[in-house]
Amino acid sequence: MSADTQSHEHHIVPVRTYFATLIALMVLMGLTVGVYFIDLPGLGGFLTGTVVNQTVALIIAIIKALLVIMIFMGVKWSTPLTKLWVAAGFVTFSLMFFILVDYGTRREYEPVPAWDKAGESATPRGFPPGSQSVPSNNINLRPRG
């Protein structure tokens, strides 16, 4: 909190740094569109070509995001507290994706396959689980039990 550790002169970034960042962002955008039209080979197992393509697209997006955060938003030249705050925010965001692990363990039930036909996916309230006595009126009810 003490001002003693910080510079009294605010860092003014030259316009050419910002312009170079803009050009880099444009090039990366062109690259991500280019990759879309190429079907990259899979690496075996769950790493199918689709996963590889998507991973490449996301890595490019993350590089673009880092350029915007570091240069345009000036986090690179900000105080340690600001850096900690920003990092904590994005770490919390990525932690949220661990919820997907939970969905993986109960795929049959959630998210509720409400768009499918009622008879195939849902046991209406009041019916025992797995009951076939479902009115075929296409009304979807949440599975119970």
Next chain:
Amino acid sequence: MAAITHTSDHSHDDHHGPLHHQFESIEQQNESYIVGMWTFLVTEVMFFGALFLTYTLYRAMYQHDFFVAHEHLSIPMGAFNTIVLLISSFTMVLAVHFAQLKRARAVIANLWLTIALAGVFLVVKYFEYTSKFADNLYPGPSFTANKAVFEHNGHVPEIDLNHAQIFYGLYFGMTGLHAVHIIVGILVLAALARMWMKGNRLVTEDFVPTELVGLYWHFVDLVWIFLFPLMYLMPKPH
């Protein structure tokens, strides 16, 4: 904002704005402003994050249907809007740069340029949404029952329309929420530009308010950086 009073008895160099009485130093004041803005932005990250999580979940479940549904989106329009937003981020950062140098005319010009680019973004979005409405792709009871709207390269692909509807729910939800942020951004930028044009000391003497608006605008750009590849550039299942 209106409650902030200026103190004239504190010494400060003419590069920074007035130091308010509750802060020890200009560095502490600026850090408080920036950290406060980032706190808001982090809540925004979580707000959009929940939607990205939903997208990930349904995309993993309905890979094929999402891919077919996404082919209706126009990549040229999406790419054009990406370029527009990236340039608007550049003009915004120039506005902050000139605010640090206290060059009011350059700040005002760049703020209006940013607003104009945001307007271009919304106009393109309007044409995109119109073409989706024309094909009844808005989720709800009127969602299309006609698979022919997904015709691509001369043949109608196999698609589950209910899953396509989930994709369009996410598409309209996420790009719509993003568009709301663009509209709010335009209003905030216009208010800031007006303060600069009136020579309000709150912004002309201190570049940080301009920088805070800039942080918000870059955040809007940041969301689009992820929305564009995830919505428009879905890789073909292979």
